[in-house]
Amino acid sequence: MNLGLRWKLYGDGSAPPPGEVVRPQERLSWGRTAGLGAQHVIAMFGATFVFPVIMGLDPNLAIMMSGVATILFLLIVQGRVPSYLGTSASFVAAAAVISPEGANPAVLTGAILVAGVVLALSGVAIHLLGPRAVLAAFPPAVTGAVVMLIGFNLAPVVAENYWPFDQWVGLLTMAFVILATVLLRGFLGRITILLGLVFGFVLSWVFDQAFGAAPLPEGQGGGAAPRVDLGAVGDAAWIGLPDFHAPVFETSAILVALPAVIALIAENAGHVKAVQEMTGDDLNPYMGRAIFADGLATSLASSVGGSPTTTYAENIGVMAATRVYSTAAYYVAALVAILFGLCPKFGELVAATPAGVLGGITVVLYGMIGLLGAKIWVENRVDFGNPIVLVPLAAGLIAGIGGVSLHITEGFSLEGIALGTIIILAGYHVLYRLAPASMRPAPAPDGIEDGHDASDSGAGVVLGSGVDTRDDTAAPSGGVGTETGKERREGGGQVT
Structure with missing residues (x-):
């Protein structure tokens, strides 16, 4: 079984020249x-x-x-x-x-x-x-x-x-x-x-x-x-x-x-x-x-x-x-x-x-x-003009950050992050299935690994935490945690 514990020596063991990895x-x-x-x-x-x-x-x-x-x-x-x-x-x-x-x-x-x-x-x-x-x-x-x-x-x-x-x-x-x-x-x-x-x-x-x-x-x-x-x-x-x-x-x-x-x-x-x-x-x-x-x-x-x-x-x-x-x-x-x-x-x-x-x-x-x-929203062009996206997210964020409590029994209640997450996750998926097809956010297109274009919309099409952006031509914003694909290949940018 290959566990990845064998390494081939790179060249003579020295640092790679420019352009090599x-x-x-x-x-x-x-x-x-x-x-x-x-x-x-x-x-x-x-x-x-x-x-x-x-x-x-x-x-x-x-x-x-x-x-x-x-x-x-x-x-x-x-x-x-x-x-x-x-x-x-x-x-x-x-x-x-x-x-x-x-x-x-x-x-x-x-x-x-x-x-x-x-x-x-x-x-x-x-x-x-x-x-x-x-x-x-x-x-x-x-x-x-x-x-x-x-x-x-x-x-x-x-x-x-x-x-x-x-x-x-x-x-x-x-x-x-x-x-x-x-x-x-x-x-x-x-x-x-x-x-x-x-x-x-x-x-x-x-x-x-x-x-x-x-x-x-x-x-x-x-x-x-x-x-x-x-x-x-x-x-x-x-x-x-x-x-x-x-x-x-x-x-x-x-x-x-x-x-x-x-x-x-x-x-x-x-x-x-x-x-x-x-x-x-x-x-x-x-x-x-x-x-x-x-x-x-x-x-x-x-x-x-x-x-x-x-x-x-x-x-x-x-x-x-x-x-x-x-x-x-x-x-x-x-x-x-x-x-x-x-x-x-x-x-x-x-x-x-x-x-x-x-x-x-x-x-x-x-x-x-x-x-x-x-x-994540910005990089994936999430459409907040769509109520399927806007309404459950708004409700869940306010309930979670505001400390709203839902008392289930005398000794058990849902509040904070747990309650907010349930509202966001359940609310989005329930609305998505109940809404007419014309209102539903656009699903991820086939060939997602090859990128996406201006037609992508709705709930977003690329999952990630901010380090998987695919725009190789975008200029870096200079903030923490921003890095384009081009910068990653050239060794620049900051990642958090």
């Missing part, structure tokens, strides 16, 4: 491959440990399990889809509801585990039915709305949980991330969240020295506390296992987490298409495998208390810049991540991130997650 089943010299693996570690590092901190999970375990998940993913796709699996942001909103400030990590990981199983089963269905099944179930109109719902539902978390701790550190950290994202180019432009974390950490220490401890917000017992407290870092061991815990399953928590599956299907599909465009390989037969692998990896990680996983566009950006698609570099990155996870001192350092710094970072991150939904 190193394919997934090829590799450079092991020294250069190790260097590329280090680049992939740095690219995934910021988000992979920031999101567990935000969700109240162990960042050490998240880093370690990201390495395990990446190896599992590469084996399942037989080395044909070079990708790194880092911590997924799609469950951050669910975490804020299920386990506010890390109060119920076991219930959260139990809900994520079930969502991972559903994602894996979706991958099996897509593998058997074909990639077009994704589009039929989750057209971009629906996918964009769910992604927007997940992001914007987090606004109160920033306002209530992080920002009040130190508004000035939060404001300056936010400003740094925004400026760095726009002004920095190339590789630095892809790790602005990590740079923002470092900036905020240093700024918090400076504020402690210059102004003393920060006053605690109301409801935190009053008084003041230092912004940076590294006491636990000094006490932690250099080598040791991260904190494991078993998941706990609660129906209400599972329903809150399930909508993230829609976002993950879209994200994985978009990333497979992005890699397909860069490598020139036909990866449609592997799309179902990739989604199944991500679901299985998420289930495995959460079964021991780890964070959910997803393929990372940051690492796709590294491939675009280097033109090296070798999966050997990803195996190196995965092994390095596992070693990082075995350092408790590192985990305590991450856990010591000041709340004000997280406020500055999350106000950007959460907004970007929400706007990715709008990006």
